[in-house]
Amino acid sequence: MTWNQLGIHDCPVVVLNVGGFYDGLLGWVKSAIKAGFIRDDMEGVLVEAKTVEGIEDAIRRYKPAIGRYDLNWKCEGKD
Numbered sequence: 001m002t003w004n005q006l007g008i009h010d011c012p013v014v015v016l017n018v019g020g021f022y023d024g025l026l027g028w029v030k031s032a033i034k035a036g037f038i039r040d041d042m043e044g045v046l047v048e049a050k051t052v053e054g055i056e057d058a059i060r061r062y063k064p065a066i067g068r069y070d071l072n073w074k075c076e077g078k079d
Contacts, residue, residue, distance in 0.1 A: 001038060004045045004065060012047045014055050027055035041066050
């Protein structure tokens, strides 16, 4: 999520949450957003899928977060 917010990548992070295994992680992210540690508009970067078939759908529905930082990550003198 941090890399997405900083503009290093614009890819979704899909969590395959079979049987609620990652409920704690997803709850922690929601708590971090509520507490202001993660911006509200970054919530959609971490996408939950409950089945393997749901992964593709989650990726297709993903939209990069609004308000990402427009930082330049290229080193000077390198392509």
